[in-house]
Amino acid sequence: MNTVETDVVIVGGGPAGLMLAIELGCRGVACLLLEEDRDPPDFPKANATSARTMEHYRRRGFAADVRALGLPPDYPQDLVYCTRLAKAELTRFRVPSRAQAASRSAFGDYGEASWPTPELPHRAQQMYIEPILRREAAKYTSVDLRFGHRAVRVADVGDGVEVDVMPESDGDLWRVNARYVVGCDGPRSLVRKTLGIQYEGQGGEKRDFFGGQMLSIYFRSGDLYDVLGKEKAWQYWAVNGGQRGLLIAIDGVDHFLLAVQLQEGEQPGDIDPAAAALAVVGAPHEFRLIGMMPWIAGYTLVATRLGAGRMFLAGDAAHLFTPTGGMGYNTSIDDAVNLGWKLAAVLQGSAPADLLDSYDSERRPMAVRNTAFARRMADSIGNIPIVRDLEAEGANSDAARAELGRALAVHVANEFNIPGLQLGVCYLDSP
Structure with missing residues (x-):
């Protein structure tokens, strides 16, 4: 089996995974992103970019490009x-x-x-924004983007992680050896399932609308x-x-x-x-x-932990929202920015490994707060008399x-x- 070495494997190339690649890339951290879809989405999904997310894009120099999208x-x-x-x-x-x-x-x-x-805040579809994120991530020489490749196994082996990868087209199974892996791989996350971490919260509320x-x-x-x-x-x-x-x-x-x-x-x-x-x-x-x-x-779900050992969760793998308030994609971007500088600090020797423990203690309460807000707004509009x-x-x-x-x-x-x-x-x- 062919193997590739890197510092961080990012499983999933939606907004969370791409923003994490950008945050690592701008700090010179070697990372490899795996995304099974070759092309960005072509169906509307998330469409509200928060002020904080626009600030994150501004820091990295492409807020104006995102602001030019949409209406x-x-x-x-x-x-x-x-x-x-x-x-x-x-x-x-x-x-x-x-x-x-x-x-x-x-x-x-x-x-x-x-x-x-x-x-x-800005209004533009995720299907318009993802190509910008792909373009920005590709600018960094330390970032290796592998679209059309699917992670089929992840394992924490003590001093590192192993990720087995299958190309979506014809090709042989190959392996990535890395220091850390981050699951940005959505609600059916392979990384979360491997860790045995469950969602907790409300999973199927009924309303007259948005339930x-x-x-x-x-x-x-x-x-x-x-x-x-x-x-x-x-x-x-x-x-x-x-x-x-x-x-x-x-x-x-x-x-x-x-x-x-x-x-x-x-x-x-x-x-x-x-x-x-x-x-x-x-x-x-x-x-x-x-x-x-x-x-x-009707989802108000947050993972019981956002990681363990050398494996972490971000984006929809960590939390699922009802879309009222538009906080799902924006919470995911905040996750990636928070975890990105911490991984870089640990990998580059300017912080001890236990800095990474703060990711769960900081971001999980924000996910709980934001999903609760989305639920209140869904109740407010969905159950209005x-x-x-x-x-x-x-x-x-x-x-x-x-x-x-x-x-x-x-x-x-x-x-x-x-x-x-x-x-x-x-x-x-x-x-």
């Missing part, structure tokens, strides 16, 4: 709530466009004084903005007693992602995506399906819509105007 420069990154998306707004939370955020010329409903950072099996519908529509008939936004929420949904603008032109919840016993194949979009929008529009992907909302005649005509329904709008205005501010959560990472019990 057009002057496109507002607002959040809008309606009964149906083509009906009148219930409430709107105004968020600066990326041009306004970069120039700090406007702050929308954030308020200038509450965000003490040069990098306001249970969800379906993401990726589609194109050339006339949807005209049908919606309102100032553009980044997210559009349909809140009603019939077909709830979340519509996300992907490119600000004609690409959209719609999230709907499946009913008990429903399967993804039971859903007519065009009919679901029509029900959420509330008016006919052009619909051209690109793809669909099922997923589960909806009266029977919300969409009817008449004074009583007008009053009900106004009351719902006030409740949603409180909710959206609590979910998205969160400088304390994004910037207030604090390690009170760190050794």
Whole structure:
């Protein structure tokens, strides 16, 4: 069996694994990243980059490249709530466009004084950002990126680790010998399973929305903005007693992602995506399906430990979120930055090995805090009371819509105007 020597093996090449490679590479630490997918994702997933994550990108010199991704420069990154998306707004939370955020010329409903950072939050899909992370990691001569290669065995052998690797295409099994391994390999993490570490928390909460099996519908529509008939936004929420949904603008032109919840016993194949979009929008529009992907909302899970011996966990291998609040991908980036400088310090002899113990004591409480926040926000929007005649005509329904709008205005501010959560990472019990 052919073998390769390095200092750190990173299993998984999503945002956490790539950011860890960047943090090690900029410090000259030899690392090898294994990712079974040759290409970045081509389906929308994480779409909210926090102020702290943008600060991490700024330190490494590519925040402006990330800020250039996503919606057009002057496109507002607002959040809008309606009964149906083509009906009148219930409430709107105004968020600066990326041009306004970069120039700090406007702050929308954030308020200038509450965000003490040069990098306001940004909205761009993970499928746009990952190529930037791949490009940045590849700049460092100490980083060895192996896309199309899958780890099939990991072992802590006392004075190091062994990782056996299988190419996804034709090829022979090969081995990496290293000092440490970090599992950034998602919810089915081989590294976590090898360590015998379990998740703890809530794994299947049910809600009227954002609890249970969800379906993401990726589609194109050339006339949807005209049908919606309102100032553009980044997210559009349909809140009603019939077909709830979340519509996300992907490119600000004609690409959209719609999230709907499946009913008990429903399967993804039971859903007519065009009919679901029509029900959420509330008016006919052009619909051209690109793809669909099922997923589960309701996770509030954190690994009981973030590592043992020479093996560590980061990203989704360490914690699973319901996506409200957009904290999953951002918590993963924070994990990688925290662990990266510590591994470098130990490997380069400027700190003792027990510095690495602080990774679990610092990052696990933050994962617990952030998943709890996401759960509260999922409860807040998923269980919000909806009266029977919300969409009817008449004074009583007008009053009900106004009351719902006030409740949603409180909710959206609590979910998205969160400088304390994004910037207030604090390690009170760190050794």
